[in-house]
Amino acid sequence: MTSNRILPMSRAISEAIAQEMRADPSVFVMGEDVGTYGGIFGATTGLLDEFGEARVRDTPISETGFIGAGVGAAMSGMRPIVELMFVDFFGVCMDAIYNLAAKNTYFSGGNFKVPMVIMTATGGGYSDAGQHSQTLHGMFAHLPGLKVVAPSNAYDAKGLMKTAIRDDSPVMFMFHKGLQGLAWMASPDAAATVVPEEDYAIPFGQAKVVREGKDVTIVTLSMMVHKALDAADALAKDGIEAEVIDLRTVVPLDRDTILKSVAKTGRLIVVDEDYKSFGLSGEIIATVAERDPACLKSAPRRLAVPDVPIPYSRPMEQFVLPSADKIAAAARESLGKAA
Structure with a gap:
């Protein structure tokens, strides 16, 4: 049944993740404050209540540790969604992102896949300075082995997240914090859109x-x-x-x-x-x-x-x-x- 409900982008993302977790027990989430808090930008709200701590894992403040753990989990047959709270923090864990996640399929001669989503917040406009406000689309696009996604609205965010979770390659899912529809941060009205409840996916590479x-x-x-x-x-x-x-x-x-x-x-x-x-x-x-x-x-x-x-x-x-x-x-x- 098609729904005419309007969702903010944060809820569209969390709904996409929840639906994929229900359909596939290999999907799980981890990162800083993704559990009880629901993600600082709302992308994992409600997941802990439904799926519990075994599949929604709050991590210590150790980006190298949990991004590396995500790579290992992906290569072992799981489909992790790992939240890197701000994209600016990539410097701490770049070795795990680029020398492991992006390259291990190549290094293994195609014998290992890395079906991993690294979900991260981008963007400025709210006075959080140079270590919390960058966008860095080009940084990750420049590195072979990574797919890079940047939705502008809730409908696209849900469909693109589903495609990212199902992809056998590592995906950088880069949502702009100013589009999430949070109460404490202004968002353009058009970022919140009609989002169907039913399953749909948006193919990568289609502008x-x-x-x-x-x-x-x-x-x-x-x-x-x-x-x-x-x-x-x-x-x-x-x-x-x-x-x-x-x-x-x-x-x-x-x-x-x-x-x-x-x-x-x-x-x-x-x-x-x-x-x-x-x-x-x-x-x-x-x-x-x-x-x-x-x-x-x-x-x-x-x-x-x-x-x-x-x-x-x-x-x-x-x-x-x-x-x-x-x-x-x-x-x-x-x-x-x-x-």
Whole structure:
């Protein structure tokens, strides 16, 4: 039976996990505060009550230990979902993520799979400074062996989480904390969506055109989808029709949808809350430049965080983050129109 209920992203994620745990006894959850607390960003709320401590395990503050344990469990036939509370903490456990989870299938000649989800919070905008506010999509996308997911809304979050849990490769499931719909953190209204109760999965590598347009293509993901849609609304008042693409997954990357859109509009804006240099924004522009540079009517533009740690000061933080106004200005510039 199809439901019209609207869920925040945090509840959509926890529902996806619960449904997969009911269907498959090899699925379990562990991480800091995932049990009684329900996850600091609500992604594991209610799981402990239903599944108990054997399958919902609070861990010590030892990221290297529990990420490494997750790799071992995955290689032994389990399907762990391990929460790394903030993506910024990857530095503590990068050896377990990249030299174990990402590589062990290759190192074993395909004899071992690592069906593991590393679920982690990303994003700034709430003055939590440089060690709790990064996004880092490009960091993990750059590393062979990992799949990288970044939903922008509750419907996608549930479907993508189910696909991640069922995948035999390690998946970085990167949810933006500002999209979770928490009482203590503002979230865009559009992040909470109708989420069916029944089972569904969204395939990796399929971007979604969330707004059609003919004048300029805006490629983005996660929180920046909402900023891009706000920018598109502002541009529409000036008669500019922006097409907005939500990537949904970074690895695999849906290059074909990007190329098709840019071939139509002739203009490309890439928006990412990650750092600007050596990242996703440059990869997307390179894809267009390598495949069909003649389709571009103007130079592509990218909006991302400049190469500085995220500031603690709220005005300074807002200054470095992409915004709807900045996106709209970049689109106008690409069309040769004054901001």
